[in-house]
Amino acid sequence: MSAFEPTEATSCVQVVVRVRPMNDKEQKGNTLPVVTASTEKKEVTVIRGAGNRQQRTTYNFDDVLTSFSTQQEVFDTTIAPNILDVLEGFECTMFAYGQTGTGKTHTMEGDLSSENNRGVIPRAAHAIFERLKTEQYVESSVSASYLEIYNEELADLLVDDGKDVKLQICEDTRPRGKGIFVHNLSETIVTSAEDVLRLMQKAQERRRVGETKMNKQSSRSHCLFTLKVHSRKKVDDSGSIMECTGKLHLVDLAGSECAKTAGSENAQKERERKNINQSLLTLGRVISALREGHVQRIPYRDSKLTRLLQESLGGKCKTVIIATISPSVLAVDETLSTLNYAQAAHGIQNKPVATSYLKIGDAERKRPESASNAHSTGTSVQDWNQMECRLQYMQAELEEAQAALSRKHQQQQIIIDRAENAERE
Numbered sequence: 001m002s003a004f005e006p007t008e009a010t011s012c013v014q015v016v017v018r019v020r021p022m023n024d025k026e027q028k029g030n031t032l033p034v035v036t037a038s039t040e041k042k043e044v045t046v047i048r049g050a051g052n053r054q055q056r057t058t059y060n061f062d063d064v065l066t067s068f069s070t071q072q073e074v075f076d077t078t079i080a081p082n083i084l085d086v087l088e089g090f091e092c093t094m095f096a097y098g099q100t101g102t103g104k105t106h107t108m109e110g111d112l113s114s115e116n117n118r119g120v121i122p123r124a125a126h127a128i129f130e131r132l133k134t135e136q137y138v139e140s141s142v143s144a145s146y147l148e149i150y151n152e153e154l155a156d157l158l159v160d161d162g163k164d165v166k167l168q169i170c171e172d173t174r175p176r177g178k179g180i181f182v183h184n185l186s187e188t189i190v191t192s193a194e195d196v197l198r199l200m201q202k203a204q205e206r207r208r209v210g211e212t213k214m215n216k217q218s219s220r221s222h223c224l225f226t227l228k229v230h231s232r233k234k235v236d237d238s239g240s241i242m243e244c245t246g247k248l249h250l251v252d253l254a255g256s257e258c259a260k261t262a263g264s265e266n267a268q269k270e271r272e273r274k275n276i277n278q279s280l281l282t283l284g285r286v287i288s289a290l291r292e293g294h295v296q297r298i299p300y301r302d303s304k305l306t307r308l309l310q311e312s313l314g315g316k317c318k319t320v321i322i323a324t325i326s327p328s329v330l331a332v333d334e335t336l337s338t339l340n341y342a343q344a345a346h347g348i349q350n351k352p353v354a355t356s357y358l359k360i361g362d363a364e365r366k367r368p369e370s371a372s373n374a375h376s377t378g379t380s381v382q383d384w385n386q387m388e389c390r391l392q393y394m395q396a397e398l399e400e401a402q403a404a405l406s407r408k409h410q411q412q413q414i415i416i417d418r419a420e421n422a423e424r425e
């Protein structure tokens with residue numbers, strides 16, 4: 001379905017910080033926590049040094065989660081409010097950023113076998129299916145895809161081993177086009193939250209096999225899980241139906257310790273110095289460029305990760321970033337780096353656009369919907385807009401049909417050529 005003209009309504013990228021509890025190593029080392037977090041004040045303070053040289057740095061975010069926050073609280077504070085948006089046809093993204101071992105995977109996936117400890121992905125799937133069960137939804141279909149990026153290579157985590165096909169990032173720039181997408185990435189239909197759990201278990205298994213075979217390190221790969229939700233719901237008693245296609249991208253980024261100077265002037269030096277996760281550096285530069293308003297040159301194309309997150313940072317998605325940190329003095333440099341990164345992302349503005357259309361009786365009318373959920377008043381200007389949208393829709397349908405026909409012709413030609421060659425031989 002279409003990406004409509006963006007309206008002027010903007011939505012700031014939401015940034016939430018989660019502090020994990022001290023782990024065994026930190027406790028055994030008998031180190032004191034150097035991070036204090038207040039959910040109430042939505043602030044995090046990091047203390048560095050001692051005595052007269054002590055430095056306190058305080059940061060404010062949209063929300064702050066402490067080491068006591070439960071997985072349910074994390075879900076409620078982050079992406080839960082966006083579940084309805086997805087069902088209204090918006091594209092929403094949540095990604096976890098932080099040093100290795102600070103709880104990104106714990107936050108996004110959690111312990112799949114324990115209901116209490118499940119992370120955001122299974123909870124989001126559960127919330128979507130629960131909502132779709134309500135009687136206003138007359139029809140729905142949900143599909144899942146799971147992509148891994150490791151060293152700029154793309155892998156489909158939902159296909160069986162040995163059945164891999166080459167994945168490629170493509171852009172469909174037509175008015176009703178798909179935008180940026182991964183060609184050949186499988187989409188698996190899921191009909192329940194349990195289906196999603198099974199897929200995640202399969203993906204975890206595949207990652208483990210991949211790690212052993214190719215000597216990979218999971219903390220160095222990015223995982224992008226996407227749920228695409230197509231739904232039709234009754235909007236009133238007259239039989240009008242709203243048809244929406246929304247997407248939810250849930251991203252577990254690679255550990256950030258190798259990109260500690262991301263976005264800074266020293267980034268180049270740092271990359272010479274050691275093995276750096278190029279895509280995290282690019283993500284840092286994208287964030288800096290957006291904050292500085294360099295709209296002409298945002299380096300999205302410099303890494304696969306940023307290309308895929310293009311709509312999430314400065315684009316049409318509603319986005320939440322969760323920055324995960326350790327409270328320990330052992331990680332204080334990384335903690336400050338993560339918080340600086342998160343602060344830079346705080347305030348980036350997106351322009352959310354929904355993909356939805358309204359069917360009134362026999363007349364099917366497609367309409368753009370802004371972040372403010374403006375509703376049609378039936379004025380002549382809006383009628384023109386609707387007709388224009390419909391025309392764009394039909395033109396795109398025609399283009400798609402022509403492309404399919406041309407592919408068919410090409411396939412037929414290949415078969416004819418092969419048959420002629422065989423005859424000649």
Ligand SMILES: Nc1ncnc2c1ncn2[C@@H]1O[C@H](COP(=O)(O)OP(=O)(O)OP(=O)(O)O)[C@@H](O)[C@H]1O
Binds near residue numbers: 103
């Ligand atoms: N908030 C938390 N509460 C309890 N345990 C946590 C929390 N956050 C992380 N942990 C535990 O800490 C360990 C490391 O967490 P996790 O694997 O999620 O880190 P990560 O940031 O994803 O690391 P990597 O970048 O290496 O993938 C795990 O054993 C996890 O269960």
